[in-house]
Amino acid sequence: MGYVAIKGGGVAIKGSLEALETLRAAEGEQGVPLSLSAIENQLRLLTSRIVSEGGLYHPRLAALAIKQMQGDTLEAAFALRAYRSTKPRLMSTPVQETRRMRVIRRISSAFKDIPGGQMLGPTYDYALRLMRIDLADESPEVFREIAAKFMADTPGDALPETYPKVVEALRKDGLLPEAPAHDIEPFDITREPLIFPIPRSAVLSSMARAETGSLLALAYSNMRGYGDIHPTIAELRVGYLPVYLPHPVTGEEIEAGEVLITECEVVAMYENSDNKSKPVFTLGYGACFGHNETKAISMAVLDRALQKGMKEGPTNPSEDPEFVVLHVDGVDSMGFANHYKMPHYVTFQSDMDRLRTTQAKAEQKRGNKK
Amino acid sequence: MNPYYELPQDEAGYSFGFLDEYAKREVRRNILKAICIPGYQTPYASREMPMGRGFGTGGLQLTLSLVGWGDTLKVIDQGADDSVNAVNLRHFIELTCPGVDTTEQTREATLIQSRHRIPERQLTNAQVLVLQVPYPDPLVVVEPSEARRKIMHGEGDYSRLLTKLYEDIVRFDEITISHRYPTRINGHYVLDPSPIPRFDIPKLNQSPALILFGAGREKKIYAVPPYTNAEPLAFDDIAFRTEDFTDEQGRRRSCHRCGATDSFLDEFTRDDGVRIYQCSDSDYCNQGIVAHILSAGEAAL
Numbered sequence: 001m002g003y004v005a006i007k008g009g010g011v012a013i014k015g016s017l018e019a020l021e022t023l024r025a026a027e028g029e030q031g032v033p034l035s036l037s038a039i040e041n042q043l044r045l046l047t048s049r050i051v052s053e054g055g056l057y058h059p060r061l062a063a064l065a066i067k068q069m070q071g072d073t074l075e076a077a078f079a080l081r082a083y084r085s086t087k088p089r090l091m092s093t094p095v096q097e098t099r100r101m102r103v104i105r106r107i108s109s110a111f112k113d114i115p116g117g118q119m120l121g122p123t124y125d126y127a128l129r130l131m132r133i134d135l136a137d138e139s140p141e142v143f144r145e146i147a148a149k150f151m152a153d154t155p156g157d158a159l160p161e162t163y164p165k166v167v168e169a170l171r172k173d174g175l176l177p178e179a180p181a182h183d184i185e186p187f188d189i190t191r192e193p194l195i196f197p198i199p200r201s202a203v204l205s206s207m208a209r210a211e212t213g214s215l216l217a218l219a220y221s222n223m224r225g226y227g228d229i230h231p232t233i234a235e236l237r238v239g240y241l242p243v244y245l246p247h248p249v250t251g252e253e254i255e256a257g258e259v260l261i262t263e264c265e266v267v268a269m270y271e272n273s274d275n276k277s278k279p280v281f282t283l284g285y286g287a288c289f290g291h292n293e294t295k296a297i298s299m300a301v302l303d304r305a306l307q308k309g310m311k312e313g314p315t316n317p318s319e320d321p322e323f324v325v326l327h328v329d330g331v332d333s334m335g336f337a338n339h340y341k342m343p344h345y346v347t348f349q350s351d352m353d354r355l356r357t358t359q360a361k362a363e364q365k366r367g368n369k370k
Numbered sequence: 371m372n373p374y375y376e377l378p379q380d381e382a383g384y385s386f387g388f389l390d391e392y393a394k395r396e397v398r399r400n401i402l403k404a405i406c407i408p409g410y411q412t413p414y415a416s417r418e419m420p421m422g423r424g425f426g427t428g429g430l431q432l433t434l435s436l437v438g439w440g441d442t443l444k445v446i447d448q449g450a451d452d453s454v455n456a457v458n459l460r461h462f463i464e465l466t467c468p469g470v471d472t473t474e475q476t477r478e479a480t481l482i483q484s485r486h487r488i489p490e491r492q493l494t495n496a497q498v499l500v501l502q503v504p505y506p507d508p509l510v511v512v513e514p515s516e517a518r519r520k521i522m523h524g525e526g527d528y529s530r531l532l533t534k535l536y537e538d539i540v541r542f543d544e545i546t547i548s549h550r551y552p553t554r555i556n557g558h559y560v561l562d563p564s565p566i567p568r569f570d571i572p573k574l575n576q577s578p579a580l581i582l583f584g585a586g587r588e589k590k591i592y593a594v595p596p597y598t599n600a601e602p603l604a605f606d607d608i609a610f611r612t613e614d615f616t617d618e619q620g621r622r623r624s625c626h627r628c629g630a631t632d633s634f635l636d637e638f639t640r641d642d643g644v645r646i647y648q649c650s651d652s653d654y655c656n657q658g659i660v661a662h663i664l665s666a667g668e669a670a671l
Contacts, residue, residue, distance in 0.1 A: 009454030010461075081418035088390040191396075193413030193589045196517040322516055332587045335423025339504070342425065342455050345448050345636050346486040346650055350548035350567040352637070353613040358542040365543070 048290025054080025211330030219298035231266035409555030428584030429502035444479035449650035493579035628658030
């Protein structure tokens with residue numbers, strides 16, 4: 001009589017990994033392994049999701065994670081996060097100005113005309129979601145010509161490098177309060193535990209690496225009626241943000257590289273004023289690595305909802321910082337959901353003991369009554 | 371990004387114990403705090419580990435921060451060394467901590483990481499036990515908000531928890547908490563002892579070994595320091611009770627393998643439909659068999 005089946009796990013794990021690896025290569029003789037460059041570029045929105053949820057801007061490693069995890073976004077983001085755990089924090093970045101962003105898309109739903117103009121850029125918003133059968137069997141030659149053709153007729157200096165921000169115009173008009181001073185050291189969620197109540201910077205950074213679907217679900221609950229934010233998008237922009245870091249020797253800020261980010265600012269109806277100051281609109285802010293508009297919008301809506309909750313007390317789940325921040329992390333939630341697959345023999349044995357005892361007692365009672 | 375960019379080959383090189391040194395130091399600092407305030411849930415910035423949250427990442431961070439050359443490590447899950455999760459964690463530690471020995475024998479280990487069990491064999495003051503924790507806060511059953519629970523702990527306000535126990539008695543004539551039994555440490559904080567069975571709760575009391583609890587996903591570390599009082603919540607007239615392993619004839623069930631009558635037993639049904647019982651602690655069971663063989667050998671002489 002041996003042990004129960006699950007024990008003797010070493011062999012089982014090895015076999016399981018081999019099966020997984022076999023499925024990755026199951027295309028067989030016709031198969032061509034995915035190149036990281038193809039994943040990074042052709043599946044750019046997937047890569048975007050992983051760098052954002054993984055909390056590490058490294059598109060090439062994200063592409064590797066996607067390949068390794070066979071396209072599972074939760075697992076891929078998780079691998080990137082775990083990799084991040086091995087790296088020390090060397091410095092914190094100064095405040096980065098998104099005004100400097102090299103924009104590929106920026107829109108406002110608040111104003112028809114915004115300084116610098118609306119720029120639709122790459123979006124599926126107005127694309128018909130009809131199946132493009134021609135993509136099913138694309139020839140490499142045609143494929144390579146697409147990008148070359150697109151830029152051929154565009155002179156290099158046709159577009160401005162940067163665009164002004166819509167919220168700045170709103171501030172100038174006195175419709176929005178002044179931007180909060182950024183002399184406060186931001187909360188680093190990777191180095192400090194969350195102890196509630198937490199500052200807004202901790203809420204924002206938690207949401208910036210949250211799982212897209214989780215953020216969307218909670219933001220959507222607010223939009224549908226479990227909340228009353230009714231947002232208007234002042235500006236949504238996607239583009240490459242130059243990252244400035246202090247030079248290690250001179251301390252002077254220098255451009256160290258750039259990151260693709262999505263930024264969203266929503267404006268909501270004004271708050272109950274304290275009578276002393278004039279009423280103004282309020283702002284919700286969302287930003288994340290990569291091109292992920294759903295996430296940035298959801299985050300902005302939740303930021304606004306949570307600010308209300310922190311000020312007046314939450315009346316809905318989406319206004320409760322503890323509820324939102326502790327339940328939107330993909331790595332945490334998927335890990336815990338999956339841990340239920342592990343053996344729970346001991347605790348279940350205890351459960352059975354309690355049930356049998358209470359059953360016996362209930363039976364005894366019934367017997368006494370008769 | 372540069373299309374010609376290639377990943378450097380050392381991109382995934384890891385330091386001893388996987389975590390960077392600052393992270394390990396932070397964990398050790400929080401362990402000291404947890405020992406100083408017995409039973410208090412010390413918050414820490416838990417790192418992501420390369421295995422799932424809920425698979426023992428809290429315990430693992432404690433182990434990786436404490437383990438060093440000369441240590442002998444034992445990893446168990448459900449009492450067994452060869453359970454898939456234990457194998458996986460041990461393999462990871464072996465991979466990232468060269469020079470650390472591993473063992474399956476409780477006696478030999480200096481550091482033991484465990485899920486759901488405290489070994490049957492009495493631990494010594496030269497050993498540290500690390501338990502993996504899914505829910506660090508015993509108050510979560512009566513209060514969902516962490517901010518409010520923190521205040522309740524500070525004030526030593528466990529009235530709602532005691533009310534829950536009382537309601538159980540009224541409804542079922544029994545306290546129905548089967549595992550994770552709330553236990554008061556050093557007369558103040560009540561902790562969640564991790565999902566160990568009630569059978570293991572008495573082992574926390576005045577334990578010679580330091581017992582550490584790591585909740586990775588919930589980002590908490592807490593401790594039962596050596597030789598500290600640990601009392602399960604109960605009432606004067608309703609005593610705390612461990613799992614009952616007596617059979618229909620009123621005899622203590624024994625392990626079908628080693629014959630032990632003093633261990634926590636796993637229950638399972640054999641292919642022929644017979645229900646059998648076996649030690650959950652595999653090392654304890656093996657040691658029992660070895661002892662039998664030795665004594666049988668002596669008897670034969």
